[in-house]
Amino acid sequence: MTTTDSSTTAEVPKGRRRLGDIAFANTARGAGLLILAILAGVAIFLVVQSLSSLTANEANFFTSTEWSPESGPGDAVRFGVASLAFGTVLAAAIALVLATPVAIGIALFIVYYAPRRLAALLGYLVDLLAAIPSVVYGLWGLVYLVDQLQPIYRFLAAYLGWIPLFAGPVSTTGRTMLSAGIVLAVMILPIITAMSRDVFAQVPQAHREAALALGATRWEMIRTAVLPFGRPGVIGGAMLGMGRALGETMAVAMILSPSIAISFNLLQSGNQTIAAHIALQYPEATGTGVSALIAIGLVLFAITLVVNMAARFVVSRRKEFTE
Amino acid sequence: MTTTTQRTASGSSGEGPRTENQGFYTRQLPKYFPAALLAICAVVVSAVFALLGAFHPVPVAVVAALLYLVAITVSSAVIENSRRAKDRLVTGIVYCCFAIAVVPLVSLLSTVVVYGLERFNLYFLSVSMNGVIPSMDAGGVYHAIVGTLVITGLATLISVPIGLMTAIYVVEYGRGRLKQAITFFVDVMTGIPSIVAGLFVVALWMMVFGPGQTNGLAGAVALSVLMIPVVVRSSEEMLRLVPNELREASYALGVPKWLTIVKVVLPTAVAGLTTGIILALARVIGETAPLILTAGMASTRIQANPLDGDMMTLPVFIYQQVGNLGLSAEAGAYAEERAWAAALTLILVVMLLFLTARLVSRFFSPNSRG
Amino acid sequence: MAKRIDVSDLNVYYGDFKAVEDVTMTIEPRSVTAFIGSSGCGKSTFLRTLNRMHEVTPGARVQGKVMLDNLDVYDPSVDPVAVRREIGMVFQRANPFPTMSIYDNVIAGAKLNNQRMSKRRADEIVERSLRDANLWEEVKDRLHKPGAGLSGGQQQRLCIARATAVEPAVLLMDEPCSALDPISTLAIEDLIAKLKENYTIVIVTHNMQQAARVSDRTAFFNLAGTGQPGRLIEMGDTNKIFTKPDQKETENYITGRFG
Numbered sequence: 001m002t003t004t005d006s007s008t009t010a011e012v013p014k015g016r017r018r019l020g021d022i023a024f025a026n027t028a029r030g031a032g033l034l035i036l037a038i039l040a041g042v043a044i045f046l047v048v049q050s051l052s053s054l055t056a057n058e059a060n061f062f063t064s065t066e067w068s069p070e071s072g073p074g075d076a077v078r079f080g081v082a083s084l085a086f087g088t089v090l091a092a093a094i095a096l097v098l099a100t101p102v103a104i105g106i107a108l109f110i111v112y113y114a115p116r117r118l119a120a121l122l123g124y125l126v127d128l129l130a131a132i133p134s135v136v137y138g139l140w141g142l143v144y145l146v147d148q149l150q151p152i153y154r155f156l157a158a159y160l161g162w163i164p165l166f167a168g169p170v171s172t173t174g175r176t177m178l179s180a181g182i183v184l185a186v187m188i189l190p191i192i193t194a195m196s197r198d199v200f201a202q203v204p205q206a207h208r209e210a211a212l213a214l215g216a217t218r219w220e221m222i223r224t225a226v227l228p229f230g231r232p233g234v235i236g237g238a239m240l241g242m243g244r245a246l247g248e249t250m251a252v253a254m255i256l257s258p259s260i261a262i263s264f265n266l267l268q269s270g271n272q273t274i275a276a277h278i279a280l281q282y283p284e285a286t287g288t289g290v291s292a293l294i295a296i297g298l299v300l301f302a303i304t305l306v307v308n309m310a311a312r313f314v315v316s317r318r319k320e321f322t323e
Numbered sequence: 324m325t326t327t328t329q330r331t332a333s334g335s336s337g338e339g340p341r342t343e344n345q346g347f348y349t350r351q352l353p354k355y356f357p358a359a360l361l362a363i364c365a366v367v368v369s370a371v372f373a374l375l376g377a378f379h380p381v382p383v384a385v386v387a388a389l390l391y392l393v394a395i396t397v398s399s400a401v402i403e404n405s406r407r408a409k410d411r412l413v414t415g416i417v418y419c420c421f422a423i424a425v426v427p428l429v430s431l432l433s434t435v436v437v438y439g440l441e442r443f444n445l446y447f448l449s450v451s452m453n454g455v456i457p458s459m460d461a462g463g464v465y466h467a468i469v470g471t472l473v474i475t476g477l478a479t480l481i482s483v484p485i486g487l488m489t490a491i492y493v494v495e496y497g498r499g500r501l502k503q504a505i506t507f508f509v510d511v512m513t514g515i516p517s518i519v520a521g522l523f524v525v526a527l528w529m530m531v532f533g534p535g536q537t538n539g540l541a542g543a544v545a546l547s548v549l550m551i552p553v554v555v556r557s558s559e560e561m562l563r564l565v566p567n568e569l570r571e572a573s574y575a576l577g578v579p580k581w582l583t584i585v586k587v588v589l590p591t592a593v594a595g596l597t598t599g600i601i602l603a604l605a606r607v608i609g610e611t612a613p614l615i616l617t618a619g620m621a622s623t624r625i626q627a628n629p630l631d632g633d634m635m636t637l638p639v640f641i642y643q644q645v646g647n648l649g650l651s652a653e654a655g656a657y658a659e660e661r662a663w664a665a666a667l668t669l670i671l672v673v674m675l676l677f678l679t680a681r682l683v684s685r686f687f688s689p690n691s692r693g
Numbered sequence: 694m695a696k697r698i699d700v701s702d703l704n705v706y707y708g709d710f711k712a713v714e715d716v717t718m719t720i721e722p723r724s725v726t727a728f729i730g731s732s733g734c735g736k737s738t739f740l741r742t743l744n745r746m747h748e749v750t751p752g753a754r755v756q757g758k759v760m761l762d763n764l765d766v767y768d769p770s771v772d773p774v775a776v777r778r779e780i781g782m783v784f785q786r787a788n789p790f791p792t793m794s795i796y797d798n799v800i801a802g803a804k805l806n807n808q809r810m811s812k813r814r815a816d817e818i819v820e821r822s823l824r825d826a827n828l829w830e831e832v833k834d835r836l837h838k839p840g841a842g843l844s845g846g847q848q849q850r851l852c853i854a855r856a857t858a859v860e861p862a863v864l865l866m867d868e869p870c871s872a873l874d875p876i877s878t879l880a881i882e883d884l885i886a887k888l889k890e891n892y893t894i895v896i897v898t899h900n901m902q903q904a905a906r907v908s909d910r911t912a913f914f915n916l917a918g919t920g921q922p923g924r925l926i927e928m929g930d931t932n933k934i935f936t937k938p939d940q941k942e943t944e945n946y947i948t949g950r951f952g
Contacts, residue, residue, distance in 0.1 A: 028488045028489070028495070028496055031491075032497070032502075033501075036504065038548060038551070042548070045523055048526070049525075105419070109421045128428065131606070133638055133669055134610075136609070136641070136666045136670060143438075143663075148381075218410055218413075220410070247518065248516075249612035253612075254642070282525075286534075294522050297518065297522040308511070566788070569788055571746065571782075573801075573805060574777060575744065575777055576856070577806070579774045582807070591791055
């Protein structure tokens with residue numbers, strides 16, 4: 001009896017947590033902490049490096065529309081983010097206005113109208129649209145699309161010119177805010193579509209069948225059961241798309257004529273966005289010039305952060321609601 | 324008394340069951356009606372435009388679509404009823420939305436392919452721009468391909484361990500505050516504009532190496548900032564798909580947690596993890612803005628050392644060539660051809676990655692094996 | 694090989710919720726003990742505390758004592774991983790590792806723990822375990838095919854072979870037949886009768902006929918009421934529990950009159 005007892009205790013090794021477990025768990029936690037560190041680093045480094053220009057700046061950073069961040073002989077450092085922030089928001093707003101209705105339509109088409117096999121293919125095509133690099137959109141927009149858009153712009157200026165947004169004369173190059181907005185709209189279309197498609201597909205069958213059982217047409221079913229259910233998801237998707245449009249650099253940098261001003265006219269050149277301005281100015285910038293670009297980058301970071309947070313908030317509210 | 328006269332557009336009511344069930348026999352447009360109407364609209368509009376001598380596919384399509392929407396609504400309202408008319412109008416609009424999405428995709432892909440093929444050949448893929456001046460009908464993207472491979476390869480090497488381990492932490496270990504914080508900040512990181520990721524590395528490099536230092540490693544770090552959150556998100560999703568029963572089976576065999584993760588969870592999820600990583604790679608391989616800031620735009624020579632100054636990549640090459648469009652007519656034309664050919668190369672690379680991801684997820688998921 | 698389990702005053706909690714209250718019982722070696730009771734009465738939860746599997750669920754904790762012969766399973770210095778090697782477990786749904794072949798599934802316990810063994814030794818263990826599990830004849834020609842390709846009943850027997858391959862002292866079975874057809878169930882029941890010669894077997898089942906057929910002793914669990922913890926009502930020889938139980942509650946349950 002005693003012999004078996006002692007062998008039992010020997011068989012089950014008593015002891016501490018295993019070394020492998022501790023090492024692995026800590027590596028995993030370390031990776032998570034590293035991500036937090038990287039993000040803190042992004043914020044800290046940007047702030048630190050932007051200070052030199054912000055302290056030298058003689059204009060008001062938030063309200064000025066000037067841009068001469070490098071001191072030269074007899075030149076003061078004067079720059080501000082106002083016009084660039086305006087251009088950034090304007091471009092994103094155009095993209096959003098153009099893309100959201102179409103995205104909702106595509107999502108409805110994929111979920112409720114298209115035959116199933118076609119729907120899978122379409123979903124794939126929309127993903128493809130998202131996979132095309134922005135520099136290719138920029139190239140296409142600059143070399144091909146702006147020429148195709150010119151007749152439409154002339155039409156808009158001729159017949160809708162009384163609206164300040166479309167006042168003539170039309171830019172001869174076509175490299176205008178509206179062109180940039182259209183390309184951005186194509187780029188954010190997949191994001192909004194994907195999000196809307198997901199929520200539309202999640203509408204409980206019971207809701208839809210309840211509507212149909214009451215004799216509703218397909219549209220009435222969509223209006224009464226699908227759209228109210230999917231609204232937070234669509235809004236969240238639209239805001240995520242806007243976040244993408246705000247930060248999009250290359251397509252805008254390549255399409256918009258380089259200039260910096262505040263203008264409501266969409267058919268002329270004049271505006272510029274923060275991201276594009278950084279990409280265009282950086283290769284020639286030195287000293288406080290680089291620091292000033294980092295400062296406006298920080299502003300862009302803050303704007304996108306707010307928009308993305310709001311989007312996540314809207315989406316997660318919906319999740320809590322459905323669960 | 325024939326039972327076959329159901330669902331016709333004729334409104335005449337018979338006797339017997341038909342009068343009895345009157346409410347069921349609404350007047351309805353025949354199935355082929357919308358398609359036929361659309362065809363008629365298209366023909367009429369093209370004819371009108373042609374007579375006016377202004378035929379152009381885009382306005383014709385737009386006007387024909389609008390005409391169709393009006394015609395279908397009116398005819399449905401007249402023959403059927405207003406509710407059906409609205410339904411048909413919305414159906415038409417939804418189809419139009421789909422068409423609107425296809426137009427830019429087809430236009431973009433066809434332009435890239437048509438223009439790109441002019442210069443896309445073995446020569447273009449196998450030579451660099453070293454010693455090529457803008458007006459020369461020569462040069463290629465070999466150096467940019469090498470740079471893209473080195474930079475995205477490094478970015479993958481940095482991102483995958485960090486991203487995967489973070490996902491493992493969140494799914495397998497994470498509790499409470501730290502887990503919430505990590506999930507939240509990964510979301511934040513997903514939204515970082517790519518140019519800001521570039522600026523981050525610029526700022527970091529300035530503090531560590533002094534101003535004006537651009538090289539491939541800086542580019543790889545910038546891309547990692549963009550790639551890590553994508554890897555975390557997709558890996559998290561895949562790890563959650565592994566059934567808990569498998570973890571329990573392993574624990575019940577007396578396998579410690581870390582070996583369970585390494586030998587049961589990860590192998591079960593490997594197809595999904597790989598797919599996610601490839602798709603993340605496909606996303607960052609086209610990034611341009613952060614590379615302009617960190618890896619420079621000046622390089623024309625073939626080099627694979629990520630610490631040795633500027634490094635060219637495919638997307639930056641496109642941007643660089645677009646910058647040369649304004650030079651002399653000849654040089655501008657060559658630059659444009661190179662830009663399109665490089666765009667075609669880049670799109671092919673992205674498609675190849677997509678295809679690989681598809682194949683991996685189809686053929687290597689555990690359920691379809693054997 | 695087989696060992697006795699002594700449980701005294703065991704309480705199981707999920708966070709603040711007490712799921713099982715005050716269980717004291719002895720599980721005899723080389724016999725089959727069945728846990729019966731209505732759904733949610735804590736019998737599966739209790740089963741999982743015997744090899745500390747409940748610890749996998751966040752927030753689950755235990756008060757009380759579980760002795761495996763003379764080893765205190767909940768002694769702070771005892772490694773739960775080592776406990777699970779002594780007390781194997783078979784789950785409700787067959788869960789062979791999808792990435793492994795039949796062969797690798799059987800020796801998974803050793804393989805996953807990085808234990809090196811000779812090819813011959815591995816072959817021996819695989820054949821013995823599969824024979825023990827009455828599966829050898831059916832799979833010997835396709836040992837290197839994936840385990841997921843087997844039928845549900847075969848998969849469950851594969852899981853039993855996997856559990857016995859590490860030579861545990863006790864085998865816990867959590868409703869092993871609930872997802873199986875009657876013929877596969879019969880095969881598993883035959884197997885249980887055979888395995889009890891070498892192991893201590895504890896089986897949770899919803900099927901009272903099954904408990905009556907396979908077990909030597911039966912424990913009946915019940916809830917005091919909704920939101921109340923589950924308790925052990927009565928435990929005794931299976932014959933006695935099914936013919937003349939001491940408790941009225943048990944009799945009601947056995948005869949189909951609830952609550």
